[in-house]
Amino acid sequence: MVLARDIDPSASPLDYYSYELRRLREEAGLKQAELGAIIFCTGSLIGMVENGRRVPTRDFSERLDAALGTGGVFSRLVGLVLRSQLPTWFQAFAELEVRATNISSFQPQLVYGLLQTEAYARAVLHAGWGQNLDEAVAARLERQRILGRERPPFVWVVLDEAVLHRPFGSHEIMRGQLDRLLEFQDRREVRIQILPFSAGQHPATVGAFTVLRFDGDPDVVYAESYGSAHVKANPETARDCAHRYDHLQAAALSVEESAALIARVREERYGDPHQVDGRALA
Numbered sequence: 001m002v003l004a005r006d007i008d009p010s011a012s013p014l015d016y017y018s019y020e021l022r023r024l025r026e027e028a029g030l031k032q033a034e035l036g037a038i039i040f041c042t043g044s045l046i047g048m049v050e051n052g053r054r055v056p057t058r059d060f061s062e063r064l065d066a067a068l069g070t071g072g073v074f075s076r077l078v079g080l081v082l083r084s085q086l087p088t089w090f091q092a093f094a095e096l097e098v099r100a101t102n103i104s105s106f107q108p109q110l111v112y113g114l115l116q117t118e119a120y121a122r123a124v125l126h127a128g129w130g131q132n133l134d135e136a137v138a139a140r141l142e143r144q145r146i147l148g149r150e151r152p153p154f155v156w157v158v159l160d161e162a163v164l165h166r167p168f169g170s171h172e173i174m175r176g177q178l179d180r181l182l183e184f185q186d187r188r189e190v191r192i193q194i195l196p197f198s199a200g201q202h203p204a205t206v207g208a209f210t211v212l213r214f215d216g217d218p219d220v221v222y223a224e225s226y227g228s229a230h231v232k233a234n235p236e237t238a239r240d241c242a243h244r245y246d247h248l249q250a251a252a253l254s255v256e257e258s259a260a261l262i263a264r265v266r267e268e269r270y271g272d273p274h275q276v277d278g279r280a281l282a
Helices: 013-027 032-038 043-050 058-068 073-084 088-099 118-127 133-148 163-166 170-185 235-251 255-270
Strands: 103-105 154-160 190-195 209-213 218-224 228-232
Touching: 013 043, 013 073, 013 133, 013 190, 032 043, 043 154, 058 073, 058 170, 073 088, 073 133, 088 133, 088 209, 088 218, 088 228, 088 235, 103 235, 118 218, 154 163, 154 235, 163 190, 163 255, 170 190, 190 235, 190 255, 218 235
Parallel strands: 103 154, 154 190
Antiparallel strands: 103 209, 209 218, 218 228
């Protein structure tokens, strides 16, 4: 049994979640083990969440709502909880990303976070020496929920060709990630272009950047470095980055040509080693 500790519900989204879980569980007359049995987890897990020692997942939250008849309280809270697990310097951008109507991003090193698979995200975060890996992965995947909204933002991403060749994790993880990129061909609100090596010099050699646009608010530019981030709403900076992004799009392959290159790299670099000319090896 996890020993109870005092929780201040105003301290953080996680503390508020923990406080409400204990309150509603006790109101329902259930012990931790009894609630755990209902939602197919251990009573100790319930205790750790109630004590703020374990960050809840979305699946866990949805099962809580069903078991306690909360009307979706925990499913609504978990988004705030997971966002609070993002690095402090990234949280301001994540909040803006949720409100953006248009997202334009250039990424020379990695697949943009909104387009990552869970396995690729885990490999990227692990390579960055991230702590609390499970929570970090869950928080990154939570960001992707904006793509499933009734009115998702329009997302246009330019990836340097190097992103396709730089492996994070196993070949299987990279195959899965490139498959994910190809799946977005059928999403009219998501466009992916590849800046090929043959493009040579380009106007974004300083690094990755993202331009967010909003209805009725100024554009915002986001860029980051080690352990810090820069979110700027300066009109001159926004115009400069938008101009650079236009040049990147012009130099990049078309959406269709980009998909063909992704598919080719997927087969040539990360194809199944147990297959030769499409035939399985014994």
